Every structure is written in C-alpha cells, then in structure tokens.
Amino acid sequence: MNENIFKDIGLNIVFHRKLRGVNQVECAKRANISVAKLSKIERGISVEDVPLATYLRIAEALQVELYELLKKTAVEIKVVRVKKE
Secondary structure (H helix, E strand, C coil), X not given: CCHHHHHHHHHXXXXXXXXXXXXXXXXXXXXXXXXXXXXXXXXCCCCCCCCHHHHHHHXXXXXXXXXXXXXXXXXXXXXXXXXXX
C-alpha cells in the first residue's frame, strides 16, 4: 500500500485543523478519538487499520467534506506565530 497517501491525508487534516484554529486536543475530542490516535493519523503512521468512520468523524469535527481530507494535494503549511501585545 502506498504509505504516502496516509501522509497526504495527515497533512490535509493538519491544514484544515490549523486553518480553523483548532488544536489537536479539541479536534480529537470533537471526533471522539484519542489525541494519540489523531497524532498518528496526522503523521501518517500506524493508520492502515483506521476505519473510514474515523476519517468521517474527523471531517465532521473540522466541518469539511471527506474528499477534502482524502484528495492528493501539495500543501505547504507555514505556522506564523503572532506576538500578542
């Protein structure tokens, strides 16, 4: 199985999660999965046994269509930290 697809899905999840300002803890809570499981999914490791229902719950937690998480895209994520005054 192509391991890169899992990494791509993970990057898409991170992209949409950060775009919405949701941290891993909140996303995992909304999707009813553990933070450790979400972290592994986002990194694309140990995910071959993750049911489709889990990806559906993550998509719902992020309020995106499932295909947005599954599509192959070249996403570069830059995190900009803004200093609060």
